[in-house]
Amino acid sequence: MAKKQKQRGSLRGEEHVAAAAAHEDAPAENAEEEAAAQEAGVAGSEVVEGRSADAASGGVEEGKEEEAAAAAEEEEEREVTFDELGLDEQLKRALRKKGLTKTTPIQREAIPLILEGKDVVAKAKTGSGKTFAYLLPLLQELLKLCKEGRIRKSAPNALILVPTRELCQQVYNEASSLLELCTSKLKIVQVTASMSDKDIKLALSGPPNILVTTPACVAACISKGIVQGSSIKESLSMMILDEADLLLSYRCEDDLKALVPHIPRSCQSILMSATSSPDIDKLTKLLLHNPFVLTLTEVGHAKDDVVPRNVQQFWISCSAKDKMLYILSLLKLELIQKKVLIFVNSIDNAFRLRLFLEKFAIRSAVLNAELPQNSRLHIIEAFNARLFDYLIATDDNKTKEAKQTNKESKKDSKGSRKHLQQTLDAEFGVVRGIDFKNVFTVVNFDMPPYPAGYIHRIGRTGRANKTGASISLVSPEEDYVFEEIEHMLQDVEKKDTNCILPFPLLTKNAVESLRYRAQDVARSVTSRDIQEARRQDVKNEILNSEKLKAHFEENPTDLDLLKHDKLLTNKSIPAHLRDVPEYLIDPTTKEASNAVKLSRAAMGLDNPRRKKRMGFRSGSGKSSDPLRTFSAEGKSRKRRGKEREGDDRRKRRKKAEI
Numbered sequence: 001m002a003k004k005q006k007q008r009g010s011l012r013g014e015e016h017v018a019a020a021a022a023h024e025d026a027p028a029e030n031a032e033e034e035a036a037a038q039e040a041g042v043a044g045s046e047v048v049e050g051r052s053a054d055a056a057s058g059g060v061e062e063g064k065e066e067e068a069a070a071a072a073e074e075e076e077e078r079e080v081t082f083d084e085l086g087l088d089e090q091l092k093r094a095l096r097k098k099g100l101t102k103t104t105p106i107q108r109e110a111i112p113l114i115l116e117g118k119d120v121v122a123k124a125k126t127g128s129g130k131t132f133a134y135l136l137p138l139l140q141e142l143l144k145l146c147k148e149g150r151i152r153k154s155a156p157n158a159l160i161l162v163p164t165r166e167l168c169q170q171v172y173n174e175a176s177s178l179l180e181l182c183t184s185k186l187k188i189v190q191v192t193a194s195m196s197d198k199d200i201k202l203a204l205s206g207p208p209n210i211l212v213t214t215p216a217c218v219a220a221c222i223s224k225g226i227v228q229g230s231s232i233k234e235s236l237s238m239m240i241l242d243e244a245d246l247l248l249s250y251r252c253e254d255d256l257k258a259l260v261p262h263i264p265r266s267c268q269s270i271l272m273s274a275t276s277s278p279d280i281d282k283l284t285k286l287l288l289h290n291p292f293v294l295t296l297t298e299v300g301h302a303k304d305d306v307v308p309r310n311v312q313q314f315w316i317s318c319s320a321k322d323k324m325l326y327i328l329s330l331l332k333l334e335l336i337q338k339k340v341l342i343f344v345n346s347i348d349n350a351f352r353l354r355l356f357l358e359k360f361a362i363r364s365a366v367l368n369a370e371l372p373q374n375s376r377l378h379i380i381e382a383f384n385a386r387l388f389d390y391l392i393a394t395d396d397n398k399t400k401e402a403k404q405t406n407k408e409s410k411k412d413s414k415g416s417r418k419h420l421q422q423t424l425d426a427e428f429g430v431v432r433g434i435d436f437k438n439v440f441t442v443v444n445f446d447m448p449p450y451p452a453g454y455i456h457r458i459g460r461t462g463r464a465n466k467t468g469a470s471i472s473l474v475s476p477e478e479d480y481v482f483e484e485i486e487h488m489l490q491d492v493e494k495k496d497t498n499c500i501l502p503f504p505l506l507t508k509n510a511v512e513s514l515r516y517r518a519q520d521v522a523r524s525v526t527s528r529d530i531q532e533a534r535r536q537d538v539k540n541e542i543l544n545s546e547k548l549k550a551h552f553e554e555n556p557t558d559l560d561l562l563k564h565d566k567l568l569t570n571k572s573i574p575a576h577l578r579d580v581p582e583y584l585i586d587p588t589t590k591e592a593s594n595a596v597k598l599s600r601a602a603m604g605l606d607n608p609r610r611k612k613r614m615g616f617r618s619g620s621g622k623s624s625d626p627l628r629t630f631s632a633e634g635k636s637r638k639r640r641g642k643e644r645e646g647d648d649r650r651k652r653r654k655k656a657e658i
């Protein structure tokens, strides 16, 4: 085994794997680590992470720590192609057809381990490509079983469990898109609790090779006899727990426990998570056997989450009532890159903002938990297909179920960390884990109520190593949460003490030039308008929902119906609001706006042909990014950062105020 590890290490020069080898070579030094793992419920696990390496070698001195970090960074930069991972020819071809050649770090680590047949716990940051990290070896295994005629067909051969219906759809789409490009055929279905028993039975007849579902749904299928536990025991060869950190917070524990007796001992289990938590350890203990724990260095050790490094984080200080003015300035003066995902904390705020922007001819759609399931899925699809550029999302899950969860968890353990976690997770129902494609900018119009929300929100950009930015509009009332976020990020990224910087492209003049119009229009959006728009939107979407369902069953690629950013009102937009007159835009802002446009063009975002050709790392050109090079006040970002070091919060706020 140690030999195998070392071979893998030399193949990829992998720091983590070297750690594992050390782990095996020096069992005595690792006794503490082992004990900790056992305590956490992962007895006998192979822990692969930077920290283990330190422990195994008796601790790394300070200088060496830096060297190790540099080596890790270098390693991260090293590119490994899918061809090097021993994947089936069909899969390699499918990946090439999809334009995917290079692996992400989690893929190059996890795929060989899973192919070896190990149970694996893989933890890697948001957007790092965890889905393919388990899908590829899973498909490979099933293709192999098919080829060898060893497939058992009394129940699904592989089970992919995810916490929400949106994620079922997403995983199903990813897997289907690969399978469509393979010559051997595997059947994949998704079933969710929203389907009737009859539809579920129909979907499971066959049975499929792969079932994508939620724990609640599979438990219901077993208890209703739709699927026989004995058949699962006979057929199941692989089980994946995706977004595992969320599974327990969605109260899936009992459902998973009900499944345990039916999982054959020979079943290979994989657990994927963006975060580390005691819940993950609990799940690991419940469902995995002697797993290999793969923690990429980028996943925070001390804290649960980290921000992808390729996301630049900015903030703007403004009063709550000026937020409309500021977002208008950012969008209308084209100071941020599209596509833009804007987070607000309530559905009313979402519609207020949508109506406000609409009056300036800026169209957007609203995504919230109140909308019917089909509409939610189609809004995401339409946004991903670039049918509109601005999506306003609430990330609070206002479903009855979630409210109940929150209420109960509050009762259970007031003030405890677990309670906080459950409250938070229930809030990420709509967007958590969703793979929004090519979102460049995430705007926190309202700051999230808790720091973890910030991480999950901005994890919607910078996906698959693409460049992204986040801009937080911080009012004095939100200072406390902003401080908490900064504190959390400082802990995680110890060396970078200024990870959220003042947004450099927006000047006071630019904002003031739009103040009068913004205030005037903001006043004209009344509570009644908001309620009416909200009611109308849900009504339209419910009507559309059934049509959409039927239509997309017949025309899966037709995007015509997906225009979720249709106008809420039919009043025409006056010219002075539609276009910002030249005389209102000062030269600095014009320059900034041009720089953003140029960088957009340089990234190929305006040219669909080039966009298609863009490789994995394209679009991450730092040099062409005005956020890195431009400063409205003519100072470099770095210098500003240095100047600010040591300043107290009030001083910083004053400086950042535009």
Ligand SMILES: Nc1ncnc2c1ncn2[C@@H]1O[C@H](COP(=O)(O)OP(=O)(O)OP(=O)(O)O)[C@@H](O)[C@H]1O
Pocket: 100, 101, 102, 103, 104, 107, 124, 125, 126, 127, 128, 129, 130, 131, 132, 273, 274, 432, 433, 434, 435, 437, 459, 463, 464, 616
């Ligand atoms: N090797 C690759 N090259 C290019 N793009 C990739 C690669 N692997 C995955 N992607 C793309 O990266 C995006 C993010 O992948 P994925 O959704 O699997 O991330 P994730 O780690 O599961 O994120 P989260 O934890 O937020 O759910 C997807 O759009 C996916 O198609």
